[in-house]
Amino acid sequence: xxxxxxxxxxxxxxxxxxxxxxxxxxxxxxxxxxxxxxxxxxxxxxxxxxxxxxxxxxxxxxxxxxxxxxxxxxxxxxxxxxxxxxxxxxxxxxxxxxxxxxxxxxxxxxxxxxxxxxxxxxxxxxxxxxxxxxxxxxxxxxxxxxxxxxxxxxxxxxxxxxxxxxxxxxxxxxxxxxxxxxxxxxxxxxxxxxxxxxxxxxxxxxxxxxxxxxxxxxxxxxxxxxxxxxxxxxxxxxxxxxxxxxxxxxxxxxxxxxxxxxxxxxxxxxxxxxxxxxxxxxxxxxxxxxxxxxxxxxxxxxxxxxxxxxxxxxxxxxxxxxxxxxxxxxxxxxxxxxxxxxxxxxxxxxxxxxxxxxxxxxxxxxxxxxxxxxxxxxxxxx
Amino acid sequence: xxxxxxxxxxxxxxxxxxxxxxxxxxxxxxxxxxxxxxxxxxxxxxxxxxxxxxxxxxxxxxxxxxxxxxxxxxxxxxxxxxxxxxxxxxxxxxxxxxxxxxxxxxxxxxxxxxxxxxxxxxxxxxxxxxxxxxxxxxxxxxxxxxxxxxxxxxxxxxxxxxxxxxxxxxxxxxxxxxxxx
Numbered sequence: 001x002x003x004x005x006x007x008x009x010x011x012x013x014x015x016x017x018x019x020x021x022x023x024x025x026x027x028x029x030x031x032x033x034x035x036x037x038x039x040x041x042x043x044x045x046x047x048x049x050x051x052x053x054x055x056x057x058x059x060x061x062x063x064x065x066x067x068x069x070x071x072x073x074x075x076x077x078x079x080x081x082x083x084x085x086x087x088x089x090x091x092x093x094x095x096x097x098x099x100x101x102x103x104x105x106x107x108x109x110x111x112x113x114x115x116x117x118x119x120x121x122x123x124x125x126x127x128x129x130x131x132x133x134x135x136x137x138x139x140x141x142x143x144x145x146x147x148x149x150x151x152x153x154x155x156x157x158x159x160x161x162x163x164x165x166x167x168x169x170x171x172x173x174x175x176x177x178x179x180x181x182x183x184x185x186x187x188x189x190x191x192x193x194x195x196x197x198x199x200x201x202x203x204x205x206x207x208x209x210x211x212x213x214x215x216x217x218x219x220x221x222x223x224x225x226x227x228x229x230x231x232x233x234x235x236x237x238x239x240x241x242x243x244x245x246x247x248x249x250x251x252x253x254x255x256x257x258x259x260x261x262x263x264x265x266x267x268x269x270x271x272x273x274x275x276x277x278x279x280x281x282x283x284x285x286x287x288x289x290x291x292x293x294x295x296x297x298x299x300x301x302x303x304x305x306x307x308x309x310x311x312x313x314x315x316x317x318x319x320x321x322x323x324x325x326x327x328x329x330x331x332x333x334x335x336x337x338x339x340x341x342x343x344x345x346x347x348x349x350x351x352x353x354x355x356x357x358x359x360x361x362x363x364x365x366x367x368x369x370x371x372x373x374x375x376x377x378x379x380x381x382x
Numbered sequence: 383x384x385x386x387x388x389x390x391x392x393x394x395x396x397x398x399x400x401x402x403x404x405x406x407x408x409x410x411x412x413x414x415x416x417x418x419x420x421x422x423x424x425x426x427x428x429x430x431x432x433x434x435x436x437x438x439x440x441x442x443x444x445x446x447x448x449x450x451x452x453x454x455x456x457x458x459x460x461x462x463x464x465x466x467x468x469x470x471x472x473x474x475x476x477x478x479x480x481x482x483x484x485x486x487x488x489x490x491x492x493x494x495x496x497x498x499x500x501x502x503x504x505x506x507x508x509x510x511x512x513x514x515x516x517x518x519x520x521x522x523x524x525x526x527x528x529x530x531x532x533x534x535x536x537x538x539x540x541x542x543x544x545x546x547x548x549x550x551x552x553x554x555x556x557x558x559x560x561x562x563x
Contacts, residue, residue: 007544010551011529018544043551050505050558051420051524062412066429070415071407074433078403078440368441 125342143208150195157189164188168234177380179373189237198228235277272367336378345371402445414458416525421462423502431461452535459518466510508558516550
């Protein structure tokens with residue numbers, strides 16, 4: 001029989017059953033392997049002594065209490081995984097629908113937002129803290145009328161800023177500074193515009209309102225039949241990383257295989273996304289901003305605190321509210337390129353968004369980066 | 383899906399991810415900290431490394447990733463070795479601090495304390511000098527990982543772990559005796 005290999009001898013030091021009968025027999029009769037086993041044991045003993053923290057006066061255990069304390073610290077650092085989960089829909093929607101604006105167009109939150117957009121020149125973005133309960137309380141747009149989307153956004157990858165600018169009919173700003181850990185290779189895409197109308201209907205609202213509340217929640221007469229038309233322009237998306245963000249607003253073909261972008265969470269998002277788009281055109285017939293706002297915020301279930309927050313915004317025709325999940329993010333007013341914007345950061349400081357409007361273009365910079373880096377990138381856009 | 387529903391679903395998903403991450407943390411933290419301690423010989427520094435490793439993992443991967451354990455173990459080795467390399471400059475200061483602390487507390491033997499710090503530092507520096515794979519196998523094995531766990535983390539067969547361990551222990555002994563400071 002050949003000599004035992006080093007690995008077998010070393011395992012035998014830890015486990016008496018590591019050798020089979022033949023190997024044991026060989027070891028007993030072979031002085032070479034016996035000597036090698038002794039040397040192996042000596043080296044192992046030396047390493048075991050040297051690498052034992054207790055032998056050098058250091059502790060070598062982690063008690064359940066210490067694990068609990070460590071968990072508290074780590075949990076405090078990672079917070080809730082906003083940058084991986086909660087921002088996903090927000091960022092993806094922003095990218096897909098030409099900045100965060102379009103999120104509001106197609107959603108229940110949009111029901112509220114649209115009420116501010118009759119004269120749509122959002123010069124400011126204001127954070128509206130929302131809880132999970134608040135979000136659940138928001139009325140669904142389709143309870144009050146009919147939504148018709150004549151064109152939904154589609155995304156097309158392009159070769160670079162020049163082609164993107166040509167398709168979007170705007171000058172595309174690019175960042176002149178990036179953090180070292182962000183891939184410097186950019187991919188460009190242009191989303192098509194969209195055109196959506198919403199027509200208020202007293203009959204639909206009545207059918208969706210509990211009988212006992214119908215008189216109190218009756219739709220104002222001048223709101224019945226009023227139409228909001230929201231037209232978004234092509235938006236340019238610049239993604240740094242391996243892939244473009246998913247286009248959430250695009251309808252998925254019935255029966256088609258699931259795209260990897262929708263439910264995989266924001267891990268499918270690139271580490272940095274820059275979106276820029278002209279402000280949408282929003283027109284309204286027959287209803288004022290105040291009437292729409294008042295009507296929607298009176299709906300049953302709408303949280304009084306949320307309604308108060310929205311009513312306190314003050315200048316709704318130039319201010320866009322952006323919902324911020326209070327459990328995991330914060331919003332703060334920031335100055336970007338000399339204008340007022342809104343910074344949204346997660347509670348652990350590892351992800352964020354900054355949104356601002358300048359010269360008729362809405363810009364959004366979002367990424368899994370510290371807020372200071374996101375601000376620096378935003379400032380470097382030229 | 384409506385935006386509110388999507389956010390709600392995302393929050394539910396986040397809750398699930400949170401609990402999965404906590405389970406992962408509670409099942410692996412002791413091992414990750416032990417690996418770091420085998421390299422750093424400093425409980426506080428090892429805790430810092432272990433926690434950094436979990437934070438990094440959380441940022442990069444889903445908690446139920448099938449490679450979670452091996453990723454954490456390997457990252458603990460690399461992070462701790464990096465910390466050792468960055469710590470060389472601080473060694474003299476640590477030794478001086480230890481002596482000063484001991485003298486101030488007037489308990490124990492200051493010389494013994496300094497010797498202990500020097501020994502820990504020497505062992506850590508030896509691990510920093512040998513082949514990183516050897517350092518990894520030593521730290522993992524002596525932190526209590528099984529042959530199978532070490533094999534999984536290093537991407538080798540369990541049979542090969544014995545061979546690596548043998549070579550690593552020989553290299554460690556030779557290097558430490560050659561230059562124990």
